[in-house]
Amino acid sequence: AQSVTQLGSHVSVSEGALVLLRCNYSSSVPPYLFWYVQYPNQGLQLLLKYTSAATLVKGINGFEAEFKKSETSFHLTKPSAHMSDAAEYFCAVSIHQTGANNLFFGTGTRLTVIP
């Protein structure tokens, strides 16, 4: 079975501070991992993805994530938070080897950026 756990449903950071959003996954086979962002009243926007190539993945808007197999983690970071980063962030896993194409999402982390 596959699942995703996001630690911390709410995270607050000051503008300019480091952003760290945690994601741990469970999968019996090598996973594909994704981070999506959702702004109020909008759909999900892809931030970045890991698909078994480089373990450090760079995404849009200055975000990056590192795949650590030994820790089964895929934490999202950004060196300096901006007010526009305030949103909800979802980590997701897909198990491509089964032929299925569905994503299993974490419960989300709401990021607040304090001016």
Add this chain to the structure above:
Amino acid sequence: KAGVTQTPRYLIKTRGQQVTLSCSPISGHRSVSWYQQTPGQGLQFLFEYFSETQRNKGNFPGRFSGRQFSNSRSEMNVSTLELGDSALYLCASSPRVAGTSTDTQYFGPGTRLTVL
């Protein structure tokens, strides 16, 4: 390229009615997946359609159904609506090209369904 489009964006129905939501994928994408997002259950997979066939289905009752047309556009239908069906319904498209190692899903803005 235009992104995934969903219509309508907002919908209000009453219990017992049925509803049809529409999704147009990114041009060239052959797979369409549907997800339900609620505050209590989060994001849950409903089903995936590829080449007009349902390829995968989540754990939802038979009241939830869908179909895909030859142009890859998809519709989902919910019959006999219940209060608990109130949610944001998201559609995602992906290329689903055989032999590729990545199959990223790109989401539309969603349809907000309210059941009264």
